[in-house]
Amino acid sequence: MGDKPPGFRGSRDWIGCVEASLCLAHFGGPQGRLCHVPRGVGLHGELERLYSHFAGGGGPVMVGGDADARSKALLGVCVGSGTEAYVLVLDPHYWGTPKSPSELQAAGWVGWQEVSAAFDPKSFYNLCLTSLSSQQQQRTLD
Amino acid sequence: MSKVSFKIMLTSDTQLPYKVLSVLSVLKFAAEEFKAPAATSAVITNDGIGINLAQTAGNVFLKQGSELRIIPRDHVGSC
Numbered sequence: 001m002g003d004k005p006p007g008f009r010g011s012r013d014w015i016g017c018v019e020a021s022l023c024l025a026h027f028g029g030p031q032g033r034l035c036h037v038p039r040g041v042g043l044h045g046e047l048e049r050l051y052s053h054f055a056g057g058g059g060p061v062m063v064g065g066d067a068d069a070r071s072k073a074l075l076g077v078c079v080g081s082g083t084e085a086y087v088l089v090l091d092p093h094y095w096g097t098p099k100s101p102s103e104l105q106a107a108g109w110v111g112w113q114e115v116s117a118a119f120d121p122k123s124f125y126n127l128c129l130t131s132l133s134s135q136q137q138q139r140t141l142d
Numbered sequence: 143m144s145k146v147s148f149k150i151m152l153t154s155d156t157q158l159p160y161k162v163l164s165v166l167s168v169l170k171f172a173a174e175e176f177k178a179p180a181a182t183s184a185v186i187t188n189d190g191i192g193i194n195l196a197q198t199a200g201n202v203f204l205k206q207g208s209e210l211r212i213i214p215r216d217h218v219g220s221c
Contacts (some may be wrong), residue, residue: 002196016216018184021192033190036213064216071218126216129190 001026016064017128030059030130037125039067043115046127047085050077059130060090067123074127078112085115169195172212184215 003022004013021032037046050061054076061074076088094109104110119125152159161167173180185193187206202210 001194003194014217016218018186018192018213018215020218022194025192026194032192034186034192034213035190036186036211062218064218066214066216069217124214124216126213 014069016069017062017126020062020064021128024128024130030132032062032128032130035127035129037127039124040121042121043087043119043125044083044085047077047079047115050074050087050127050129051079053129053131057131059132061130062128063125064128065120065123065125068120068125072118075110086112087115087118089113089118169212176212178212178214182215183212186211186213 001022003019017032017034021034024030024032035046035049037043043050053061063072063074071092073090073092074087075090078086078088080086088110089112090110091108094104099107101110169183169185170180173183185195187193188209188211191206193202193206193210
């Protein structure tokens, strides 16, 4: 895509949600909108946006950070009474024969996590919210 | 649409050297102004669209406008 210098290929330099969103645009995939969550702020401030994203048919949300660089994707959000809030977290490292949803959940590859526990206050995060364009949505309906 | 580039010429030099401004140049300058490391920063629009630094500043201006944001680049997984 030309966004990295020539020596990047074959190197051990890192990429994240920014590069993922550029790839989606370059290869004609779902749209990926980036949302930055500053260090110390936590995800509570973005829960309403995440809720609207999923309620509006949005796709998985890729998550990357700095102090917390563990890959994860968000598949849903649940806001309880008071300050309780949970996110449905997918670990994208699974590989091999597809298992049933219950087997994946039992093994910890996907599950609900309390927002404060899932996100490190010492890390900033970039979220990549994926969604189909209206043209792509029409193609899936045809 | 043909690409538009900003060609900046130093007219005080009789050789009239010029530079073509890329988005990377703009990012580096802006990052320096904010004391943010350019190598670990990225540029996005106000509504979250990532900007490929291979484009020219002119192309970005035409497609995305002039209001942009710098965010730190994140890591995903581990090497």
